[in-house]
Amino acid sequence: MTLTNNSKRRKELVSIAARLFFEQGYERTTVRMLADAMGIKSGSLFHHFNDKQEILCAVIQDGMESALEIAGEKLTGVTDPKERFLALARAHLSTLLTDRNAHVVALYEWRSLSEGSLEVLIGMRDEYEQLWQQVIDDCVTSGVLKGDVPLIRRFTLGALNWTVQWYDASGEKTPDDLANALAELIGIQL
Amino acid sequence: MTLTNNSKRRKELVSIAARLFFEQGYERTTVRMLADAMGIKSGSLFHHFNDKQEILCAVIQDGMESALEIAGEKLTGVTDPKERFLALARAHLSTLLTDRNAHVVALYEWRSLSEGSLEVLIGMRDEYEQLWQQVIDDCVTSGVLKGDVPLIRRFTLGALNWTVQWYDASGEKTPDDLANALAELIGIQL
DNA sequence: GTCTATAATAGGATAGAC
């Protein structure tokens, strides 16, 4: 069966596709490039996916799942609002800058998805934003932050998402350093 | 002559291209779509531009020029560090959310440029970032902000650039409102 | 400066053998 299966093989292929989509963008990546990187011929790709955009959908789904998973892990057992904010920011930068593929694609290639794929993924995106919303809401309620919660969430995520454009993994700063610096910028200090 | 001329006609075409690139992205916009929107046949397009990517280069150059120009205007005569920060943030959001085309393309379609076009444009980008660097440096020097200047610049620009992804022009908030809110979030209040 | 016509190729996708 070909339709949305979850075979181990398919997961490997999705992971390779994530890398290429991250490096060159979805539109500039051809099915032949994908097949090459996967070590198969382009025709064989369509045994695993119905079309090219289904590959993108799988990558983005994977990216959202990891983001949710890592965020959940890092928040577990943390109760202080400031610490929860920091944990979430670190989780976010970790999936963006360390894992470095699927989550980035999930953020930047949204527009290339077909209507159908969108529906499935919007729920996951909302769930992830809801996580941020709650954490920031706690900060505002406890007086750690001041202002409009959705706006703070969007500015924060914007600042974090944009790190993809300039972060140099071979530099001195770790993703955690960046998370700390952003928290400090908006007045969050432990 | 066709090469990088600056005819009025060409400027019109660049402006139309900016709109399409903004709406659908560079790669998904075909030369036929461009020609259609311009009211000419696709063959005629190549009288004005040597190839498709030269159109992108022209759009990005236009975007950077307006950004620099508007920023310069809004900063003129403003001396207080806080006010300069606000003026620059407002200028930035104005070219991103009101003008809404070329500057956005300049930020988001960078990767589709060829090596050659890159060289010309990198200088303009650096100049624009230098403007931000100085304004933020003044804020840090005068004690309005605290922290690493390049990092603050990148977080700030990230938060602002990401507004493109979620801003709703038909909503209640104006671009100026957003600039104020961001300034407030990082502790800048007049 | 724009048109028509068309070249040249790249891209996504399919069919059937192994």
Next chain:
DNA sequence: GTCTATCCTATTATAGAC
């Protein structure tokens, strides 16, 4: 699950007339 072979269409780009 992969290969070979191939189809079909979309796309960028050119040539020459008006």
